[in-house]
Amino acid sequence: MTTAYTLNNKKSQIGDVDSSNSTGPFAYGSGHVDPERAADPGLIYNIAAEDYLKYLCSLNYTSDEIALFAGGHFTCPKNTAIRAGDLNYPSFAVNFRGGVQNGSLEYKRTVTNVGTPTTSYALQVEVPNGVSVIVKP
Template identity: 40%
Template sequence: MSCPHVSGLAALLKSVHPQWSPAAIRSALMTTAYKSYKDGKQIIDIATVTPSTPLGHGAGHVSPTMATNPGLIYDLTAVDYLDFLCAMDYTASDIEILSRRNYTCDPSKTYSVADLNYPSFAVYVDVAGEYKYTRTVTSVGGAGTYSVKVTSETTTVKILVEPRF
């Protein structure tokens, strides 16, 4: 049931911000969603009756009011999606079928699915090492203060965000 509700909220956001791309709207909905209720209790997974995880609740419950002014967004263009298809090893003919345009992946470029400027990501760690993910945010709320808070449930994973402020 969430799909029609979120689709309706996306249409409302588009009416408030007609210049926003679909990716900007998705970003606003995702980054302003909440994972705990006003009383501080976590969202419960109805199947297990335990606190839900991002794999169960996704970004969380959408907050239409907060989404109208998210401050920062993760935006994408059509070319970003086409490059994502290149990273997934789609052929030129596959990409043409999906996008209805000619697009050839640049053979001199290294494509990675991790490069998609998406508001969330998961890291599969199969060997010790360093994994770097880059995201670009765009201010849509005017002047303000940017600060970062990222946590990990394990001490074996160390997270660094640059710039911190």
């Protein structure tokens, strides 16, 4: 996800063959896979299969349905609600239902450097008008 590219061979945004509408991340996902960059991503966002299974519990999948993904029996933990934004992904989307004013959300991400130990990285945030983002650290 962090090493994919979103421009085509003409240096234009990836297009949607089935539509004349402009595209965006909800149309093409993370972009095209770049195998060389994927082999040496620099930073990774660790996530375990159990995290996905717990998320399915939050979506009210039954134990039998989750067992199909788990490859065997899986019991959902009690009182655990995981939102999509809680999964350790390099991106997330926020739904502003009903024009929420002055609302706030907090998301946490954990990254691991698997690249050169002394490398520094720059954060990129795309923020829509009327929204502010604070990143710590």
